[in-house]
Amino acid sequence: MSKPARMAERPTAQYGSDVIVDLLKAFEIEYVALNPGATFRGLHDSLVNYGGNHMPEVILCPHEEMTVALAHGYARAKGKPMASAVHNIVGLQHAAMAIYNAWCDRLPVIVMGGTGPMDTAQRRPWIDWVHTALVQGNLVRDFVKWDDQPGSVEAVPDAFIRAYRLATTDPMGPVYLCWDSEVQEKKLDGEIPFSSLDRYPAPLPIQAPEEGFEKAVRWLLEAKAPVIIADSVGRREAGFKALLELAELLAIAVFDQYGRFNFPVRHPLNLTGMQEKVLGGADLVLVLDVPDLEGAVSKRAQEKGARRPIPLLSSKARIINVGLDDLLVRAWSHDFNKLREADLSIMADTSVFLPELARRLKGEKEGLKKKAADIEKRRGQWSKLHAEREEAQAQQTRAKWDERPIATSRLYSELAEILKHEDWLLTNGTSSGKENLFLPATKFNQILGKYKGGGLGYGLPASLGAALALKGTGKLCVDLQPDGDLLFTISALWTAAHYKIPLLIVVCSNRSYYNDEEHQERMAQARGRPVENKVVGIRIEDPPVDFAANARSYGVWAVGPVTEPKDLGKALRDGLKVVKEKGRPALVDVVCQMR
Numbered sequence: 001m002s003k004p005a006r007m008a009e010r011p012t013a014q015y016g017s018d019v020i021v022d023l024l025k026a027f028e029i030e031y032v033a034l035n036p037g038a039t040f041r042g043l044h045d046s047l048v049n050y051g052g053n054h055m056p057e058v059i060l061c062p063h064e065e066m067t068v069a070l071a072h073g074y075a076r077a078k079g080k081p082m083a084s085a086v087h088n089i090v091g092l093q094h095a096a097m098a099i100y101n102a103w104c105d106r107l108p109v110i111v112m113g114g115t116g117p118m119d120t121a122q123r124r125p126w127i128d129w130v131h132t133a134l135v136q137g138n139l140v141r142d143f144v145k146w147d148d149q150p151g152s153v154e155a156v157p158d159a160f161i162r163a164y165r166l167a168t169t170d171p172m173g174p175v176y177l178c179w180d181s182e183v184q185e186k187k188l189d190g191e192i193p194f195s196s197l198d199r200y201p202a203p204l205p206i207q208a209p210e211e212g213f214e215k216a217v218r219w220l221l222e223a224k225a226p227v228i229i230a231d232s233v234g235r236r237e238a239g240f241k242a243l244l245e246l247a248e249l250l251a252i253a254v255f256d257q258y259g260r261f262n263f264p265v266r267h268p269l270n271l272t273g274m275q276e277k278v279l280g281g282a283d284l285v286l287v288l289d290v291p292d293l294e295g296a297v298s299k300r301a302q303e304k305g306a307r308r309p310i311p312l313l314s315s316k317a318r319i320i321n322v323g324l325d326d327l328l329v330r331a332w333s334h335d336f337n338k339l340r341e342a343d344l345s346i347m348a349d350t351s352v353f354l355p356e357l358a359r360r361l362k363g364e365k366e367g368l369k370k371k372a373a374d375i376e377k378r379r380g381q382w383s384k385l386h387a388e389r390e391e392a393q394a395q396q397t398r399a400k401w402d403e404r405p406i407a408t409s410r411l412y413s414e415l416a417e418i419l420k421h422e423d424w425l426l427t428n429g430t431s432s433g434k435e436n437l438f439l440p441a442t443k444f445n446q447i448l449g450k451y452k453g454g455g456l457g458y459g460l461p462a463s464l465g466a467a468l469a470l471k472g473t474g475k476l477c478v479d480l481q482p483d484g485d486l487l488f489t490i491s492a493l494w495t496a497a498h499y500k501i502p503l504l505i506v507v508c509s510n511r512s513y514y515n516d517e518e519h520q521e522r523m524a525q526a527r528g529r530p531v532e533n534k535v536v537g538i539r540i541e542d543p544p545v546d547f548a549a550n551a552r553s554y555g556v557w558a559v560g561p562v563t564e565p566k567d568l569g570k571a572l573r574d575g576l577k578v579v580k581e582k583g584r585p586a587l588v589d590v591v592c593q594m595r
Ligand SMILES: Cc1ncc(C[n+]2csc(CCOP(=O)(O)OP(=O)(O)O)c2C)c(N)n1
Pocket: 430, 431, 454, 455, 456, 457, 482, 483, 484, 485, 486, 510, 512, 513, 514, 515, 516, 594
């Protein structure tokens, strides 16, 4: 039993919470986002005074939801977890929404809480009682991968190491560690030993069995019109690169679901958005890390309040399903989505499955030769369709260029223009995802992806987490920020200003929780009620929110509201300059059309 090497220089732990800090350091956790509270006062002291407030550094947030959302965005950008600390049951209740979002996105967050004392004989009157539960982890147990509450300081290392390993093993997810205040504040008699972390390596990724490769290779070579639907392949660079290689090798059309960024936007095989034109003729669908297959292969029925989607895929098409999502099926939340159909279902990590599939297919020299003409024919066909999509988009953008309020297509185009010479990254987007077709991303993780939990309040804090993760790398982080979502967690602007987090926040102010206007419109149509009432209880007008004034009040540079199309370019450039040259956050509030 020895301490990890990198802790050799550290002072000896004197209290239980010093041991927790030793573990955070051993795993190179860079930040702990928190809102302070007495149940982790021991840990807070250890972070600052024992750990020197470095690796991890404390990041103060004005709401616990932000502490977790920040860690969620950090994990997307960096591929590893940071921690959040939330005060007993009250902080945990505030954090719960963000924990659920991280759960649905399969992203690792180490959520730590304080509790107790569990020994009722040691409690202060009132507050220690109303803020203690049996067991605190119950509150979030259905949407974390694991939770624990060690009963002694000696049990802390095991709990922490297990939590870290589970959180970071695919399919990843948040974990919750609850530290009893007695355990944190315990004065130690001697050293608490724990083995070197090398004794607890990350497990190797899950690979498909031989039968999976044999069938997948054969079916792909047999198919006349194969397509790929990818959702979270882009969480790892090996998967991202192999997907490109595979699609190019066989000229397969790719539909990006944007759980992560999976495929270059301007690539001629990227037919995202053209499902209606293509899926009906597909005879094989390779489904990669897609929890919601039904949504990916159907069209939403918008008319008359109908709920059921319209299927686009022929029932004759073969389906190969690859992913690990079934490993995280739980009973409480139905985030497993509709039961997925498949002719071949493979439980494998796409980041090892796809490179091996591509390697095997390249070795099929005879089969490829026989199919060469077919492959080239469909390459031409897909690239023509791709060009049509680009042309239609350009035409629509031109037609709406001078409209007021500013058209979203103009906003995305002008943003793309100013980012042209930057090493940019989109940390968050709108619910329509339309911007992804305007910002020509090519690189791994250049768009961090949409959040599947669908709980509002995510965009700003998650973007700050991503920008914090990438601070100093020269990458320019951009948050395309819907206004309604922003209002949930707007005080995160204080955190942005205080920690000088370089982030360009472009607020899409349609002054509405617009998504719900469409629902109210459908209700009105279905029930024969006045459609004009759809805005009641939904518009954010009278008064409109002055987001720039809000931002300035928190110490963030801001411009807006920008209402004139001609002023947009300069406002965006000025914001960009602040982020680039001063390394600080900037907010540009743009009054724009609904979609
Ligand atoms: C926590 C939470 N509350 C309410 C909703 C319901 N909801 C879904 S989308 C939406 C509107 C979002 O408005 P905004 O962020 O401004 O985006 P817009 O639709 O206007 O583009 C609402 C209220 C939700 N998803 N999450």
